[in-house]
Amino acid sequence: MRPLVATVDLAALRHNYLLAKRSTPGRHAFAVVKANAYGHGAPQAAQALAELADGFAVACIEEAREVRQVVAAARLLLLEGCFDAQEYQEAAQSGLDVVVQDEAQAALLLEARLERPLNVWLKLDSGMHRLGFTAEALRDCHARLRVAANVAELNLISHFACADERGHPSIEAQLQRYSSLLDLPFDNRTLANSAAVLTLPATHMDWVRPGIMLYGASPFAELSAQELGLKPVMRLAGRLIAMRDLAAGEAVGYGANWVAERPSRIGTVSCGYADGYPRTAPSGTPLAIRGQRVPLAGRVSMDMLAVDLTDLPEASLGDEVELWGELVSIDELAAACGTIGYELLTKVTARVPRSYKP
Ligand SMILES: *Cc1c(COP(=O)(O)O)cnc(C)c1O
Numbered sequence: 001m002r003p004l005v006a007t008v009d010l011a012a013l014r015h016n017y018l019l020a021k022r023s024t025p026g027r028h029a030f031a032v033v034k035a036n037a038y039g040h041g042a043p044q045a046a047q048a049l050a051e052l053a054d055g056f057a058v059a060c061i062e063e064a065r066e067v068r069q070v071v072a073a074a075r076l077l078l079l080e081g082c083f084d085a086q087e088y089q090e091a092a093q094s095g096l097d098v099v100v101q102d103e104a105q106a107a108l109l110l111e112a113r114l115e116r117p118l119n120v121w122l123k124l125d126s127g128m129h130r131l132g133f134t135a136e137a138l139r140d141c142h143a144r145l146r147v148a149a150n151v152a153e154l155n156l157i158s159h160f161a162c163a164d165e166r167g168h169p170s171i172e173a174q175l176q177r178y179s180s181l182l183d184l185p186f187d188n189r190t191l192a193n194s195a196a197v198l199t200l201p202a203t204h205m206d207w208v209r210p211g212i213m214l215y216g217a218s219p220f221a222e223l224s225a226q227e228l229g230l231k232p233v234m235r236l237a238g239r240l241i242a243m244r245d246l247a248a249g250e251a252v253g254y255g256a257n258w259v260a261e262r263p264s265r266i267g268t269v270s271c272g273y274a275d276g277y278p279r280t281a282p283s284g285t286p287l288a289i290r291g292q293r294v295p296l297a298g299r300v301s302m303d304m305l306a307v308d309l310t311d312l313p314e315a316s317l318g319d320e321v322e323l324w325g326e327l328v329s330i331d332e333l334a335a336a337c338g339t340i341g342y343e344l345l346t347k348v349t350a351r352v353p354r355s356y357k358p
Helices: 010-022 034-038 042-049 061-070 085-094 103-111 135-146 169-179 194-199 330-336 341-346
Strands: 004-009 028-032 055-058 075-078 097-100 118-123 151-157 234-246 264-269 286-289 292-295 305-308 320-324 354-357
Touching: 004 010, 010 028, 010 042, 010 354, 028 042, 034 042, 034 061, 034 341, 042 055, 042 061, 055 061, 061 075, 061 085, 085 103, 085 118, 097 103, 097 151, 103 135, 118 135, 135 151, 264 320, 292 305, 320 330, 330 341
Parallel strands: 004 354, 028 055, 055 075, 075 097, 097 118, 118 151
Antiparallel strands: 004 234, 234 264, 234 320, 264 305, 286 292, 286 320
């Protein structure tokens, strides 16, 4: 068996969810498990949080089906709402909460003949300009949906563009637009993502929507997951499958762009970009072997990458190599590659087996 596995620590996931809850006393939380729980496995993540979470949130109905199979009763929110009339039927049958983000979605909801009314979350475009009504249009829609037979609860939702940049002026502007609607009678209100859960108590409202923090990654560039009290959930580990000693001047990998400056020992690791390790990782990016950090050497290949073991003479064939996890944080790797932990976690490919630690 190819020695590469993503180990998912479900106790760490629960720890991080409870941290979100402790950060938002008295509030309810939708555990965001979209995109296969940010690459961790949505059914397993939902199962691990089933007894704990007040609800779950996913992007679309395809994702909701997977989660519904493991959590039969929990609130389950479709963050982009329904894409057609049939999806409203299924949402009613499965007891989903739905976002309504524009007039077309509102019209489909009003026209539908549903077996039971839905909990609806009216989406305000408070400044991100991705989805949602203007404040004025939302008032208008609220008036129509309030008296609609297909609507059970009528709730308010919006989303921050820059909650991860502390002090960014758009945060206050978005909160003000949101607050301008709070004279309307909503059953529930939600605004906060992970960054806001952790640093913006004024945005906590009735429900919060933590995503990335559940998986032990930081939404902030300048605050580490560890500093926030989060525990890493995924650990990606391969093995040293080959080793060789090279003379100074010999090159490693595609493009021959890493050249030994001294006699060097090079290890080959069973992980490449087709597994989701970023090809953009530069030489020098840390990997961990035997509890020690060692540098990536040369370009990442599709199925393998190379590591400079010269300063770790005890490294042996078959040693485990951590690509990210405890000693190399996902955020540190992401920063080295000019991306964010969200992207790396969601891009671990299907050929990498996930192993679950209870
Ligand atoms: C993905 C998402 C979240 C979670 O965001 P994080 O930054 O991962 O906490 C919350 N709300 C909406 C609408 C989302 O799309």
